[in-house]
Amino acid sequence: MNIIEKQTGTAFKMKTGQILKVIDPEGEQVSDMVLFNANDRREKLSSGKTLDFESTLLITEGHYLWSNRSHKMMKIVKDTNGRNDFLLAPCSPETFQILYNDPEYHPSCFENLYTHLAEFGITPDDIPTAFNIFMNVQFDLDGRLSVVPPKSKAGDYVLFEAKMDLIVGLTACSAEQSNNYSFKPIHYELI
Numbered sequence: 001m002n003i004i005e006k007q008t009g010t011a012f013k014m015k016t017g018q019i020l021k022v023i024d025p026e027g028e029q030v031s032d033m034v035l036f037n038a039n040d041r042r043e044k045l046s047s048g049k050t051l052d053f054e055s056t057l058l059i060t061e062g063h064y065l066w067s068n069r070s071h072k073m074m075k076i077v078k079d080t081n082g083r084n085d086f087l088l089a090p091c092s093p094e095t096f097q098i099l100y101n102d103p104e105y106h107p108s109c110f111e112n113l114y115t116h117l118a119e120f121g122i123t124p125d126d127i128p129t130a131f132n133i134f135m136n137v138q139f140d141l142d143g144r145l146s147v148v149p150p151k152s153k154a155g156d157y158v159l160f161e162a163k164m165d166l167i168v169g170l171t172a173c174s175a176e177q178s179n180n181y182s183f184k185p186i187h188y189e190l191i
């Protein structure tokens, strides 16, 4: 069991066929995940391709996460919570300035992703829209988006099976609104 402390992140490699278990140990905590092909980092997770090929905005158990080159990167083999987001980019320093009007330094998923992924040669501009595990983004019929508290309860988890050799970036999200205004750790396991 590995622990991502609140408002931090990590990066690691995964082999084809390995299972990643991402756990919300306390409930109501989002984890942003980005993926890169370990053998060619220009191939990476694509929200647009995934929403297109899976024909839904709500990606959960049974769906695949697809790359910008239209290859399967992961399969979601189990999702005990069932609500994730694949529309919004990782929270970044600018998120807090633009959306929250906060001029002070604020930890962010974007910074936590690119600092840990740097050891794999990945730069800030390479970071795609993350798959936001446990994030609860609601949309009205007119298209209006709202970020509401996650539905995840303590112990909820998602199992992802790698369909290629991967570099994975993973966070415990730092945005107040996404996590019902309290920051908690994320646990993960490679099986």
Ligand SMILES: [Zn+2]
Binding pocket: 032, 090, 091, 108, 109, 110, 172, 173, 174, 175, 178
């Ligand atoms: Zn975040």
